Amino acid sequence: MGRAFEYRKATKFKRWGNMARVFTKLGKQITIAVREGGPDPDMNPRLRVLMQQAKKENMPKENIERAIKKAISKDEVDSYKEVLYEGYAPHGIAMIIETATDNPTRTVANIRSCFNRYGGSLSTSGSVQFMFDHKCVFRIAPQISTSLDDLELELIDYGVDEVDQDDDSIVLYGDFSSYFSIQKYLEDHNFEIYSAQFEWIPKDMKELNDDQKAQVIKLIEKIEEDEDVQNIFHNMIE
Numbered sequence: 001m002g003r004a005f006e007y008r009k010a011t012k013f014k015r016w017g018n019m020a021r022v023f024t025k026l027g028k029q030i031t032i033a034v035r036e037g038g039p040d041p042d043m044n045p046r047l048r049v050l051m052q053q054a055k056k057e058n059m060p061k062e063n064i065e066r067a068i069k070k071a072i073s074k075d076e077v078d079s080y081k082e083v084l085y086e087g088y089a090p091h092g093i094a095m096i097i098e099t100a101t102d103n104p105t106r107t108v109a110n111i112r113s114c115f116n117r118y119g120g121s122l123s124t125s126g127s128v129q130f131m132f133d134h135k136c137v138f139r140i141a142p143q144i145s146t147s148l149d150d151l152e153l154e155l156i157d158y159g160v161d162e163v164d165q166d167d168d169s170i171v172l173y174g175d176f177s178s179y180f181s182i183q184k185y186l187e188d189h190n191f192e193i194y195s196a197q198f199e200w201i202p203k204d205m206k207e208l209n210d211d212q213k214a215q216v217i218k219l220i221e222k223i224e225e226d227e228d229v230q231n232i233f234h235n236m237i238e
Contacts, residue, residue, distance in 0.1 A: 004135065004162050004173045004201050025230055026054050027067040028080050028100040034071035035079060045183050049196040056194055082230075085111055086128035089216040090119040091208055093236045094128045096200045101228040110226050118219040131235065132200040136179040138172040141192035158185045169194055173201075202235035213238065 030050050037044035041051055054064055071079075083104050085097040101107040112122045148170065152163040159178020164171045174182050176198060186193055208216065216236055223229055 003133075003203070004137075004164070006205075021227075022057050023059050023063050024227055025100075026050065026057065026059055027063055028230070030054070030064060030067040031071040032080050032082060032100060034068050039068050039072055045180055046196075049183065049193055052193055053195045083107065084125070084129075085122065086125065087111075087115055087120055087122040088128070089115075089219050089234065089236070091206075091212045091216065093206060093208070093216050093234055094131050094202070095120070095220075096128055096132060096233045097223060097229060098231040098233075099226075099228045100230050107226070107228045110228070111223060114219060114222045114226075118222060119215060120219050129200075131204070132202050132233065134176040135173050135199050135201050136176055136182065136196065137199045138174075138182060138186065138196045139166065139169045139194040140172065140186060141194065142168075142170050143191065155182065155185065158182050197231075199231075200233040202233070204235060205237045206235050207237045 030047065033044060033047040033050055037046055039047070041048040051064060080100045080102055081104060083099045083101055085099065085108065087095050087097070089095055097111060099107050099111075108122075114120075115122045142165075148163050148165060151170070152160065155163070155172065155174075158181045159174040160172050160182060161175065162173040164173075172182060179196070179198070183193070183196060213236065216234070217238070220232055220234070223232060
């Protein structure tokens with residue numbers, strides 16, 4: 001049983017806030033994907049998956065079109081940048097915070113303020129990353145004709161190093177660099193992709209008592225309130 005599976009057992013994955021937050025997050029990701037790979041989903045694998053994910057989340061078509069238009073507009077001055085922040089929550093819990101921002105100065109000030117107010121500390125780049133592995137993670141619909149063991153054996157050659165069952169989906173973990181080869185296999189074999197993203201999987205988990213956990217969770221929740229924040233990863237067992 002792999003470390004990614006143990007991590008998911010030990011960590012409660014919450015859905016992104018409310019519906020408005022879901023749409024804001026996906027909209028930023030779509031804008032970034034279009035800027036990097038163009039507006040044609042047939043030619044942009046990352047955009048293709050994000051549009052499938054947006055559809056599954058019932059994101060209105062006009063929201064998707066607006067995000068694409070923002071990316072290709074010549075009049076658009078501001079553009080989103082993906083910026084990673086690292087730090088420590090109370091009791092030595094390591095945190096990695098992914099953001100998509102058009103104003104990094106604002107974003108880092110807001111995140112630093114949360115750390116300072118709730119007993120953590122914002123660190124320098126690279127101070128926490130070594131404690132995590134960067135993985136691509138695909139969540140796909142099961143196929144009746146394919147067993148987990150057969151799928152894992154087939155996908156090893158494409159960069160998948162762990163396969164897990166999660167409620168109504170199959171979860172695939174692979175090296176960060178294997179994203180496009182895994183996606184191509186899944187599309188070529190007609191798997192429905194629910195989501196495809198990158199996650200930071202901690203190499204070791206840390207257990208706290210209930211009072212200590214509550215302090216860390218409070219910090220995480222406050223950081224999550226910032227609309228520039230996309231994802232938060234940590235090494236605490238919840």
